[in-house]
Every structure is written in C-alpha cells, then in structure tokens.
Amino acid sequence: MFRQLIEENSPSEDPQAAALRIASALRARRPLHDHDFDRFLPPDLRLASGTYWTPLEVATQAAVWLDEAGITSVVDIGSGAGKFCVAGALAGRCRFTGLEQRNRLVFAGRQLARQFAVEDRVEFVHGIFGEVPTPMAEAYYFFNSFGENLFERDDRLDDEAELSDERYKRDIDRAVVFLRSVPVGTYVLTYNGFGGRLPRDYEELRIDRKLPNTLRLSRKVSRRA
Numbered sequence: 002m003f004r005q006l007i008e009e010n011s012p013s014e015d016p017q018a019a020a021l022r023i024a025s026a027l028r029a030r031r032p033l034h035d036h037d038f039d040r041f042l043p044p045d046l047r048l049a050s051g052t053y054w055t056p057l058e059v060a061t062q063a064a065v066w067l068d069e070a071g072i073t074s075v076v077d078i079g080s081g082a083g084k085f086c087v088a089g090a091l092a093g094r095c096r097f098t099g100l101e102q103r104n105r106l107v108f109a110g111r112q113l114a115r116q117f118a119v120e121d122r123v124e125f126v127h128g129i130f131g132e133v134p135t136p137m138a139e140a141y142y143f144f145n146s147f148g149e150n151l152f153e154r155d156d157r158l159d160d161e162a163e164l165s166d167e168r169y170k171r172d173i174d175r176a177v178v179f180l181r182s183v184p185v186g187t188y189v190l191t192y193n194g195f196g197g198r199l200p201r202d203y204e205e206l207r208i209d210r211k212l213p214n215t216l217r218l219s220r221k222v223s224r225r226a
Contacts, residue, residue: 083110
C-alpha cells in the first residue's frame with residue numbers, strides 16, 4: 002500500500018508549505034518519502050533516520066491498527082527524535098507520549114510536534130525507562146528500543162547515554178517486568194521486536210511482515226503466574 006511514493010520536496014518549496022503537504026499526505030495515509038519528512042529534523046538526526054527512527058510506512062500502518070482497535074493513548078519507549086509520535090498523530094487519532102533518555106532528542110521531538118502542529122496530542126518526557134515512572138497509556142510501542150546498547154561505538158548515535166551489554170540485559174529485564182505489571186487489556190506494538198519475549202499472558206492480534214521489519218500488535222489478555 003505504501004510502496005508507491007509521492008513527489009519529493011522541490012528545493013524551492015517553502016518549509017511551511019512542505020509541512021502542510023506532508024501533514025495532509027499522512028492524514029490521508031498516502032505514501033510519502035521518509036527523507037521528505039526527515040528534512041524537518043536537525044541534520045545529524047536526519048542522517049540517523051534510516052537506522053534509528055521508525056519509517057513512515059510503519060508509523061502509518063501502526064496508526065491504522067491503533068484506530069481500528071479503538072486505542073486512544075500510546076507511549077513510545079525510546080522515542081528518539083519523535084518521528085513515530087508525530088507521524089502517528091498525523092496518520093491517526095491517538096494521543097502519543099514519547100519517553101526518551103537524551104534531552105536533545107526530547108527537544109527535537111517537541112520542535113517536530115510544533116512544526117506539524119500536533120502539540121495537543123504529542124508530548125515528550127525526558128527520562129530513562131525503568132528509572133522514571135513510565136507514563137500510563139492503553140498501548141506501548143517498542144522499536145527495538147534497547148538495541149543501541151549492542152552497536153559498535155562508531156555506529157552509536159552519540160556518547161551521551163550509558164550503553165553496554167550489561168545495560169541491554171538490564172533494560173530487557175525491566176521491559177518484561179513492566180509488561181507483566183500493566184493491566185489486562187493493555188496493547189503492545191513492537192517493530193523489529195524489543196529484544197526479549199512478551200510474557201505468556203499476551204495474545205498476538207496483528208502482524209505485518211511486508212514492512213522493512215516485522216510489526217506486531219499484541220494485547221494482554223490475562224494475568225498468569
């Protein structure tokens with residue numbers, strides 16, 4: 002559905018006009034170049050988009066599933082520069098909260114939300130997952146949120162955050178504990194997984210393997226020992 006691409010920004014296109022065109026395309030769930038959207042990120046974060054930020058076709062598919070399930074609130078664990086939250090808000094009806102450990106990315110996400118006029122449904126919280134309270138929501142999104150811990154130093158976004166094999170294991174354990182603690186009925190979206198396995202009390206509802214990586218929607222259906 003989203004493989005065909007609409008026209009790119011022309012070099013002379015006014016940024017405000019480009020933002021309106023991109024927002025209109027996402028609201029209509031029309032296909033869009035990622036770098037068309039990424040031009041609104043700072044240059045270094047724009048270059049990192051292919052590795053770190055959710056592709057637009059994934060955010061759009063997620064928005065479709067969230068709307069169809071009647072979900073109204075989502076927390077993005079490790080929201081980075083805010084691309085998933087902002088694109089998801091444009092493509093769907095949910096309210097998005099991003100939890101991000103790097104303060105400069107929180108700032109970038111807030112700027113992005115302002116540029117696309119979705120501040121009323123998108124917010125960002127600065128903090129480390131498991132060390133600050135995780136915002137409450139009906140659904141949680143993980144895009145391999147802890148994988149950067151395993152990257153070689155040259156492939157990491159920067160040296161601002163603590164990254165290590167030990168932290169990777171700690172973060173996965175925290176995620177599993179958190180997912181066990183949320184109420185029955187809570188949804189979890191994963192894109193390229195989260196590094197661990199969902200607890201047994203989750204039921205998979207939707208799966209899309211045609212995207213660049215696998216997108217899954219699951220729901221907590223019981224409390225098992």
